[in-house]
Amino acid sequence: MRVVLDTNILVSALISPMGHAAAIYEAWEDGRFKLLSCAKHLDEIHATLQKPRVAQLITPHKAGRLVNQIRKLSEQVQALPRVKRSPDPTDDYLLALSEVGRANYLVTGNKSGLLSLVHHKQTKIVNAGQFLRVLG
Numbered sequence: 001m002r003v004v005l006d007t008n009i010l011v012s013a014l015i016s017p018m019g020h021a022a023a024i025y026e027a028w029e030d031g032r033f034k035l036l037s038c039a040k041h042l043d044e045i046h047a048t049l050q051k052p053r054v055a056q057l058i059t060p061h062k063a064g065r066l067v068n069q070i071r072k073l074s075e076q077v078q079a080l081p082r083v084k085r086s087p088d089p090t091d092d093y094l095l096a097l098s099e100v101g102r103a104n105y106l107v108t109g110n111k112s113g114l115l116s117l118v119h120h121k122q123t124k125i126v127n128a129g130q131f132l133r134v135l136g
Contacts, residue, residue, distance in 0.1 A: 001033040001134075002075075004098045006091075006108035007044050009128060014058045014066060020128035024107060027135050029069075036101035037074040040093045042067065077101045085120065088113040098123040107131045 005024065013025035028035050048054055049063040080096035091114055098106045103123045108114045114125050126134070 003033045004106045008109040035074040038077045095120045
């Protein structure tokens with residue numbers, strides 16, 4: 001199974017180690033799905049982890065480990081197409097990543113944005129709880 005995890009899911013996994021996002025992160029570490037990423041995704045994750053409000057909640061060690069794991073263990077997708085579909089244009093790259101990476105799922109917590117789309121081409125857009133049910 002090929003999956004894109006929105007930055008909010010990855011950051012939430014570090015903030016709340018007992019939540020749905022953390023269970024998804026653990027499933028990825030256990031090899032239950034292939035994580036797709038790209039340079040823009042890594043840049044967004046890194047920038048989010050540097051925000052003062054987030055940095056207060058996550059140790060630099062955990063933040064660095066997350067970025068390094070994604071670099072090493074995810075499938076890096078290149079040359080994203082131009083997509084203009086998300087209610088939040090800053091999330092269009094996630095749709096492009098899903099498209100080029102042939103993702104089965106895009107997992108996000110973005111209720112008013114990506115989740116409202118339900119799907120993008122072959123990719124189902126779901127929240128963390130829905131994806132955990134898929135993982136069983």
